[in-house]
Amino acid sequence: MADSQLLTDVRALVGREYGRVYAWDEVNAPMIRQWCEIMGVDNPLYTDPAFAANSAQDGLVAPPAMLQVWCMEGFHINNYAPGSTTENPYEVLKLIESYGYPSVVAVNSELTFERNLRPGEKLYYTTRLDSVGDEKTTGLGTGFFVTLVMDYFVEHKSGDEAVGQLLFRVFKFRPANNHAAEAAPAKVEAAAVVKRPKPGMSDDTRFFWEGCDAGKLLIQRCTQCQTLRHPPAPVCIECHSFDWDSVQASGRASLYSFVIMHYPEVAPFDHPNPIGLIELEEGVRLVAGLVGAKREDLRIGQPLQLEFQTFDGELTLPLFRPVVE
Amino acid sequence: MTLQNTKRFDDVRPGETLPELAIPITVGLIAGGAIATRDYFPGHHDAEAARELGSPHIFMNILTTNGLVQRYIEDWAGPEARFTALKIKLGAPNYPGDSMTFNGAVTRQDAATRTVEITLSGKNSMGNHVTGTVALVLP
Structure with a gap:
């Protein structure tokens, strides 16, 4: 059973909203081209101005799956673009961890898009702690599903515009296997190779x-x-x-x-x-x-x-x- | 690619399956994908650091998985399909030396908004790396 103080502390955080995290760079052609190159995306709508100008989009746009990329912190940990909040939207994970749930695995990433982004646009996002589920036991161990919602905006002089959203769910848990707990990293996206279960065998079978x-x-x-x-x-x-x-x-x-x-x-x-x-x-x-x-x-x-x-x-x-x- | 190559909503058949796409998983793709998505977490580019985390090798980051899902869907739908949702569930990690094979099928069509939903999976040697749905608005 989960510690009742933990549950009280966690519930107090649910619904909390965290401040803006800004993009280091505006939406730009070089980052788009390099992203397309590595992903193997060859849609000229992202990289060919002449094609894009003749399309229904009426000009270049950014690949939708890049939405998160623009506001990433980059090489230096916790080094967000100027003006970004110093609050930690992941504080609930630290809190749960302090009660003996050291591991975390990403479970869901759900992106929704209001429209395509265009070169020159400057983004930021805000984060809301959407929910923390009841304590659950899965194949990995026992812990909590934590759901955060990031809302992405483009800055305009006339008022900011919501352009997309990321729902991000992780499982913060105590591993079923204690040995794994010792080696458990702060960020794991891995599970062991799963073999076919073997049949029980007796003298009859x-x-x-x-x-x-x-x-x-x-x-x-x-x-x-x-x-x-x-x-x-x-x-x-x-x-x-x-x-x-x-x-x-x-x-x-x-x-x-x-x-x-x-x-x-x-x-x-x-x-x-x-x-x-x-x-x-x-x-x-x-x-x-x-x-x-x-x-x-x-x-x-x-x-x-x-x-x-x-x-x-x-x-x-x-x-x-x-x-x- | 031209506008003519974009699927028309009226041409999509219910239950239509997308062509399979196999993507070799390499150190270059994982590390390059992480950097192109500005994800410098060491587990995505440093094999030693990944092993200290309990992984056999570097593993693909989520933002690269999202990019590959977009590519798979876009290859089928054409350049002017507009994505309105890309929702994935994560499973077995992608390690170098493996291969991920995408499969997908049309699972919903809404004529009022000209939206089609595709349910997809990307499977490697250990099972599904990714499963999910993508929603597209088609001309």
Whole structure:
């Protein structure tokens, strides 16, 4: 549970607005051209005055995704352009950190644009602490989702004009793994490589997974009454015999039913993630991933063919692919 | 590129998918992208500093991801599509030596404002680096 004093202190900050942060430079052609060069953006609306003059924009504009770039502090930490506030819009993160939540990961960046910016315009932004969620536990650890909203303005003599907004959400957390906490940086955008989860293995199921490693799909068979069964179990469902061996499936099958996982998108799986209830031609069914299958093409009863794929160099799984009829 | 190359709202089909785009992730792109977006955080250009932070190598900054998302959408939509929103959720980091593949599809169309919404993902070897939506006004 989160410390009640922390919650009180955090809630007192929510809604607070922080002063202006100015751009070092007005919107300008050299920074735009260099940004386009590295990003691989070749839209002449940003760099070709003749093209831009003949476009509906009636002149050069800045790439919309550059909105944040203009007001960045630059090489020297906390060295904002003259006239900028000395308040720290991220003070809530320091506060949460002081209660033992050292890590932070950026979660959402949501830019909205009122219009395109033009060379010569001078920007500033103001920040509002929009919300701090209840304490939550995710795969990374336990902490708080913190949402800041930056409003960007262009200065005009006749009054300033709102030109865009950034909603920026971070997760400020105590890592699930304590070792990670020691090494936790102030700014992490990284997560470890995620491998496929491995199956639990027992004396009843070991033959099945070892069969997969050998490229064979094995079905358990009762040696008393010859009944096939899957998933593996110690006792025959027909005659209650404990005696069994296995037979290799042909790999020919049909789609008995299926689901498509759309959400949540969990690494390392593909999304959408189609999963089938597969009827083998030998008569037993198993659950397995479907590959090479488009949602609109899947239909109950369609023929499938077994194939094995090895993940992370160590886990071989039976998957099924639609067969052209 | 000319105005004629810009998608017209009336030509966009519901559910239309965008061509896939694979972008090699290199030290040059990550470090260059960080500097072009004026982000001098050491984790984006200094491999040693990145490792001290617990990362295997330098990692791409968010502003570069935004730039690449803009490029992917703009390559499809053409020069005079006007962006009104670029909303992303961040996932697995982009490290040098990897490759990020963008996919996208039209998920909403509003004739009154001539706005189309595209839902996209940029996937690397570890999973989705970025997922999100972009809103465009088309001629």
